[in-house]
Amino acid sequence: EADIYQTPRYLVIGTGKKITLECSQTMGHDKMYWYQQDPGMELHLIHYSYGVNSTEKGDLSSESTVSRIRTEHFPLTLESARPSHTSQYLCASSGETSGIHEQYFGPGTRLTVT
Amino acid sequence: KNQVEQSPQSLIILEGKNCTLQCNYTVSPFSNLRWYKQDTGRGPVSLTIMTFSENTKSNGRYTATLDADTKQSSLHITASQLSDSASYICVVGDRGSTLGRLYFGRGTQLTVWP
Numbered sequence: 279e280a281d282i283y284q285t286p287r288y289l290v291i292g293t294g295k296k297i298t299l300e301c302s303q304t305m306g307h308d309k310m311y312w313y314q315q316d317p318g319m320e321l322h323l324i325h326y327s328y329g330v331n332s333t334e335k336g337d338l339s340s341e342s343t344v345s346r347i348r349t350e351h352f353p354l355t356l357e358s359a360r361p362s363h364t365s366q367y368l369c370a371s372s373g374e375t376s377g378i379h380e381q382y383f384g385p386g387t388r389l390t391v392t
Numbered sequence: 393k394n395q396v397e398q399s400p401q402s403l404i405i406l407e408g409k410n411c412t413l414q415c416n417y418t419v420s421p422f423s424n425l426r427w428y429k430q431d432t433g434r435g436p437v438s439l440t441i442m443t444f445s446e447n448t449k450s451n452g453r454y455t456a457t458l459d460a461d462t463k464q465s466s467l468h469i470t471a472s473q474l475s476d477s478a479s480y481i482c483v484v485g486d487r488g489s490t491l492g493r494l495y496f497g498r499g500t501q502l503t504v505w506p
Binding site for chain 2: 321323378381388
């Protein structure tokens with residue numbers, strides 16, 4: 279069982295609200311990731327970080343922002359939520375073993391914007 | 393374009409039976425191929441990881457194969473159990489970046505009936 283946590287697990291909010299999805303890991307991994315997943319669809323990388331003070335946008339355009347002030351913490355923020363943001367958000371971290379970056383996923387946050 | 397295609401999209405089998413899931417990919421340059429199990433509402437959990445030099449790897453009742461020449465992989469599940477009901481995702485990593493970028497398939501939704 280990987281030591282990576284996400285809160286809240288479920289969130290229903292109204293349009294225009296600001297929200298922050300929390301992600302933390304206790305494995306000391308430098309690399310962390312945020313993915314977005316819709317039902318029956320593949321995971322899409324929306325943000326990643328190589329380490330503290332490093333953040334990059336992923337393949338899928340997202341209106342969210344991230345920060346990495348501490349190694350273990352990688353929160354994702356939506357300044358003004360819209361119904362199009364309704365999705366599952368998965369956080370992951372990776373450590374290198376024999377040249378392969380094994381990614382460990384959190385349980386996800388199911389976001390619904392009404 | 394780097395893509396990962398999985399088949400079938402969904403599969404229903406009876407408890408105790410075996411099944412095989414397929415994965416074709418076009419990711420290049422290839423680094424590794426992973427199979428993840430994702431229970432409903434949860435994050436993916438790694439089952440196997442194979443590099444180009446490996447053509448088979450087992451994890452309990454799960455056996456993955458890789459043919460790097462034809463860019464195909466399969467996941468064989470033996471003596472299925474009700475707890476095997478989940479989405480099985482094929483993921484291919486490239487070695488073209490220090491991030492270790494992953495490309496995700498849409499998954500095969502497996503349902504095991506008693």
